[in-house]
Amino acid sequence: MLAVTAHFVSLLTDFGLADPSVAACKGVILGIDPDACLIDVSHGIARHSVAQGAAILWAALPYLPVGVHLAVVDPGVGTERRPIGLQTGRGDHLVGPDNGLLLPAAERLGGIVAAHLLEADAYRLTPLSRTFHARDVFAPAAAHLARGVALGAFGPPLEPSTLAQLEMPAPIASGGRLEASAVFVDTWGNVQLLAELSDLETALGRVVPGDELAVEATDGSSPNGPTAIELRWRLTYGQAEPGEPLLCLDSYGRLALAVNLQSAAEKFGLGPGRRLRIGRR
Secondary structure (H helix, E strand, O other): OOOOOOOEEEEEEOOOOOOOHHHHHHHHHHHHOOOOEEEEEEOOOOOOOHHHHHHHHHHHHHHOOOOEEEEEOOOOOOOOOOEEEEEEOOOOEEEEEOOOOOHHHHHHOOOEEEEEEOOOHHHOOOOOOOOOHHHHHHHHHHHHHHHOOOHHHHOOEOOHHHOOOOOOOOOEEEOOEEEEEEEEEOOOOOEEEOOOHHHHHHHHOOOOOOOEEEEEEOOOOEOOEOOOEEEEEOOOHHHOOOOOEEEEEOOOOOEEEEEOOEOHHHHHOOOOOOEEEEEEO
16 A cells, blocks of 8 residues: 555546636635645536546546545435545545446555445534535545545445446447447547557457558447548557547557547547447458
């Protein structure tokens, strides 16, 4: 287990930056722990997209210091869904809703070694809003954890097997092709898929730079028309000509459909949730 970085708190939400929600959460954390070091993972998660939030947490958290990670994409706020805190094998604490958001990242950080319900009034704001648990439940919990309060003080233990599982569409290798879902689009318009190189090579065999591939939607068309996208496997974007599409492994270890110096998402009408089929040509 790595040493915990004292007072370190990361934040991920689907709140955007147009209203005071993120500032309110940060203000609560700093009011409880003035020494907190705050870092934003993202506040641009598509609204209510638990899967996208989970995918970005999975990508980012291994590169952050061991600490407390607050994540809120919570379309079930105020319902019977549980507020939870997790401790990982690496030593991190993750706090957020029990809707599957935290689980992929927790597994990548060494797995869940403890899970607790966040219900102790001493570590919540009062009065408690039914619609803003990020401010009133999760931000205080994150701050108190960053100050060194033990996770067990927040509420009773939970059996990890009872935590809500996220329905993340798995890659499928069949008939010499790989089916995979787009999970998010980065700043440059590259489309990250929920698949890794091992998935591609299970389906197609070993791939080397320059291998000719084709991508189509699972309905048999290309993502934006009747013809499959013809591209090549590349190690990096600059191996393709400007405007040329490519498939590569992105910096977080997932397959990405890209266009050198252009946006693949815009050129091919792609976005999160699209199901794509990759094969050789």
